[in-house]
Amino acid sequence: MAWVVGTGAVLGMLAIVSGIVTLRTGWILPTARRHVTRPHLHGLGALLMGISVALQGLxxxxxxxxxxWEARFFGGxxxxxxxxxxxxxxxxLPLRPSRDHTDPSGV
Structure with missing residues:
Protein backbone atom coordinates (compact mmCIF):
# COMPACT_ATOMS: atom_id res chain seq x y z
CA MET A 1 0.00 0.00 0.00
CA ALA A 2 2.86 2.38 0.75
CA TRP A 3 4.20 2.26 -2.81
CA VAL A 4 0.81 3.30 -4.18
CA VAL A 5 0.66 6.32 -1.89
CA GLY A 6 4.32 7.11 -2.58
CA THR A 7 3.72 7.01 -6.32
CA GLY A 8 0.74 9.32 -5.91
CA ALA A 9 2.85 11.74 -3.87
CA VAL A 10 5.52 11.79 -6.57
CA LEU A 11 2.90 12.39 -9.28
CA GLY A 12 1.46 15.16 -7.13
CA MET A 13 4.88 16.81 -6.96
CA LEU A 14 5.17 16.56 -10.75
CA ALA A 15 1.75 18.22 -11.11
CA ILE A 16 2.86 21.00 -8.75
CA VAL A 17 5.99 21.60 -10.86
CA SER A 18 3.90 21.57 -14.04
CA GLY A 19 1.46 24.09 -12.56
CA ILE A 20 4.24 26.42 -11.46
CA VAL A 21 5.95 26.25 -14.86
CA THR A 22 2.64 26.98 -16.59
CA LEU A 23 1.93 29.95 -14.34
CA ARG A 24 5.42 31.44 -14.73
CA THR A 25 6.08 30.85 -18.42
CA GLY A 26 2.78 29.83 -20.04
CA TRP A 27 4.31 26.54 -21.20
CA ILE A 28 1.86 23.62 -21.30
CA LEU A 29 2.57 19.93 -21.79
CA PRO A 30 2.48 19.01 -25.48
CA THR A 31 -0.47 16.65 -24.98
CA ALA A 32 -2.68 19.49 -23.72
CA ARG A 33 -1.56 22.39 -25.91
CA ARG A 34 -4.20 21.89 -28.56
CA HIS A 35 -7.07 21.94 -26.05
CA VAL A 36 -6.11 24.65 -23.54
CA THR A 37 -7.31 28.17 -24.30
CA ARG A 38 -6.45 29.75 -20.92
CA PRO A 39 -3.01 28.66 -19.66
CA HIS A 40 -3.31 30.59 -16.40
CA LEU A 41 -6.41 28.65 -15.33
CA HIS A 42 -4.77 25.41 -16.40
CA GLY A 43 -1.70 26.16 -14.27
CA LEU A 44 -3.80 26.97 -11.20
CA GLY A 45 -5.81 23.78 -11.66
CA ALA A 46 -2.70 21.63 -11.97
CA LEU A 47 -1.26 23.29 -8.88
CA LEU A 48 -4.37 22.63 -6.80
CA MET A 49 -4.64 19.02 -7.93
CA GLY A 50 -0.95 18.41 -7.26
CA ILE A 51 -1.17 19.93 -3.78
CA SER A 52 -4.15 17.73 -2.98
CA VAL A 53 -2.43 14.50 -4.03
CA ALA A 54 0.93 15.39 -2.45
CA LEU A 55 -0.68 16.35 0.86
CA GLN A 56 -2.54 13.06 1.01
CA GLY A 57 0.75 11.20 0.60
CA LEU A 58 2.55 13.32 3.19
CA TRP A 69 -9.59 11.88 8.69
CA GLU A 70 -12.60 14.08 7.99
CA ALA A 71 -10.40 17.13 7.43
CA ARG A 72 -8.10 15.11 5.16
CA PHE A 73 -11.00 13.63 3.21
CA PHE A 74 -13.07 16.77 2.68
CA GLY A 75 -10.07 19.09 2.30
CA GLY A 76 -8.37 16.82 -0.22
CA LEU A 93 -13.84 28.86 -22.20
CA PRO A 94 -13.43 30.59 -25.57
CA LEU A 95 -10.28 32.44 -26.51
CA ARG A 96 -10.04 36.00 -25.29
CA PRO A 97 -10.15 38.58 -28.07
CA SER A 98 -6.72 39.95 -28.82
CA ARG A 99 -6.28 43.66 -28.22
CA ASP A 100 -4.25 43.96 -31.40
CA HIS A 101 -7.14 42.83 -33.61
CA THR A 102 -10.12 44.51 -31.93
CA ASP A 103 -9.70 47.87 -33.67
CA PRO A 104 -10.32 47.41 -37.41
CA SER A 105 -9.26 50.97 -38.26
CA GLY A 106 -5.59 50.16 -37.65
CA VAL A 107 -5.02 53.14 -35.36
Whole structure:
Protein backbone atom coordinates (compact mmCIF):
# COMPACT_ATOMS: atom_id res chain seq x y z
CA MET A 1 0.00 0.00 0.00
CA ALA A 2 2.86 2.38 0.75
CA TRP A 3 4.20 2.26 -2.81
CA VAL A 4 0.81 3.30 -4.18
CA VAL A 5 0.66 6.32 -1.89
CA GLY A 6 4.32 7.11 -2.58
CA THR A 7 3.72 7.01 -6.32
CA GLY A 8 0.74 9.32 -5.91
CA ALA A 9 2.85 11.74 -3.87
CA VAL A 10 5.52 11.79 -6.57
CA LEU A 11 2.90 12.39 -9.28
CA GLY A 12 1.46 15.16 -7.13
CA MET A 13 4.88 16.81 -6.96
CA LEU A 14 5.17 16.56 -10.75
CA ALA A 15 1.75 18.22 -11.11
CA ILE A 16 2.86 21.00 -8.75
CA VAL A 17 5.99 21.60 -10.86
CA SER A 18 3.90 21.57 -14.04
CA GLY A 19 1.46 24.09 -12.56
CA ILE A 20 4.24 26.42 -11.46
CA VAL A 21 5.95 26.25 -14.86
CA THR A 22 2.64 26.98 -16.59
CA LEU A 23 1.93 29.95 -14.34
CA ARG A 24 5.42 31.44 -14.73
CA THR A 25 6.08 30.85 -18.42
CA GLY A 26 2.78 29.83 -20.04
CA TRP A 27 4.31 26.54 -21.20
CA ILE A 28 1.86 23.62 -21.30
CA LEU A 29 2.57 19.93 -21.79
CA PRO A 30 2.48 19.01 -25.48
CA THR A 31 -0.47 16.65 -24.98
CA ALA A 32 -2.68 19.49 -23.72
CA ARG A 33 -1.56 22.39 -25.91
CA ARG A 34 -4.20 21.89 -28.56
CA HIS A 35 -7.07 21.94 -26.05
CA VAL A 36 -6.11 24.65 -23.54
CA THR A 37 -7.31 28.17 -24.30
CA ARG A 38 -6.45 29.75 -20.92
CA PRO A 39 -3.01 28.66 -19.66
CA HIS A 40 -3.31 30.59 -16.40
CA LEU A 41 -6.41 28.65 -15.33
CA HIS A 42 -4.77 25.41 -16.40
CA GLY A 43 -1.70 26.16 -14.27
CA LEU A 44 -3.80 26.97 -11.20
CA GLY A 45 -5.81 23.78 -11.66
CA ALA A 46 -2.70 21.63 -11.97
CA LEU A 47 -1.26 23.29 -8.88
CA LEU A 48 -4.37 22.63 -6.80
CA MET A 49 -4.64 19.02 -7.93
CA GLY A 50 -0.95 18.41 -7.26
CA ILE A 51 -1.17 19.93 -3.78
CA SER A 52 -4.15 17.73 -2.98
CA VAL A 53 -2.43 14.50 -4.03
CA ALA A 54 0.93 15.39 -2.45
CA LEU A 55 -0.68 16.35 0.86
CA GLN A 56 -2.54 13.06 1.01
CA GLY A 57 0.75 11.20 0.60
CA LEU A 58 2.55 13.32 3.19
CA UNK A 59 -0.24 12.81 5.69
CA UNK A 60 -0.21 9.05 5.08
CA UNK A 61 3.51 8.82 5.84
CA UNK A 62 3.03 11.07 8.89
CA UNK A 63 5.46 13.70 7.61
CA UNK A 64 2.96 16.41 8.56
CA UNK A 65 1.20 16.58 11.90
CA UNK A 66 -1.88 14.42 12.03
CA UNK A 67 -5.29 15.87 11.39
CA UNK A 68 -8.61 14.12 11.57
CA TRP A 69 -9.59 11.88 8.69
CA GLU A 70 -12.60 14.08 7.99
CA ALA A 71 -10.40 17.13 7.43
CA ARG A 72 -8.10 15.11 5.16
CA PHE A 73 -11.00 13.63 3.21
CA PHE A 74 -13.07 16.77 2.68
CA GLY A 75 -10.07 19.09 2.30
CA GLY A 76 -8.37 16.82 -0.22
CA UNK A 77 -11.56 16.34 -2.21
CA UNK A 78 -12.28 20.08 -2.23
CA UNK A 79 -8.80 20.86 -3.58
CA UNK A 80 -8.99 18.06 -6.13
CA UNK A 81 -12.41 19.10 -7.43
CA UNK A 82 -11.46 22.79 -7.54
CA UNK A 83 -8.39 21.92 -9.60
CA UNK A 84 -10.42 19.72 -11.92
CA UNK A 85 -12.97 22.51 -12.39
CA UNK A 86 -10.22 25.02 -13.27
CA UNK A 87 -8.65 22.64 -15.79
CA UNK A 88 -12.06 22.01 -17.34
CA UNK A 89 -12.73 25.76 -17.58
CA UNK A 90 -9.31 26.32 -19.14
CA UNK A 91 -10.34 24.06 -21.99
CA UNK A 92 -13.99 25.08 -22.41
CA LEU A 93 -13.84 28.86 -22.20
CA PRO A 94 -13.43 30.59 -25.57
CA LEU A 95 -10.28 32.44 -26.51
CA ARG A 96 -10.04 36.00 -25.29
CA PRO A 97 -10.15 38.58 -28.07
CA SER A 98 -6.72 39.95 -28.82
CA ARG A 99 -6.28 43.66 -28.22
CA ASP A 100 -4.25 43.96 -31.40
CA HIS A 101 -7.14 42.83 -33.61
CA THR A 102 -10.12 44.51 -31.93
CA ASP A 103 -9.70 47.87 -33.67
CA PRO A 104 -10.32 47.41 -37.41
CA SER A 105 -9.26 50.97 -38.26
CA GLY A 106 -5.59 50.16 -37.65
CA VAL A 107 -5.02 53.14 -35.36
Missing amino acids: LYFRVLPGVS NALLLAGLLLITLSQL
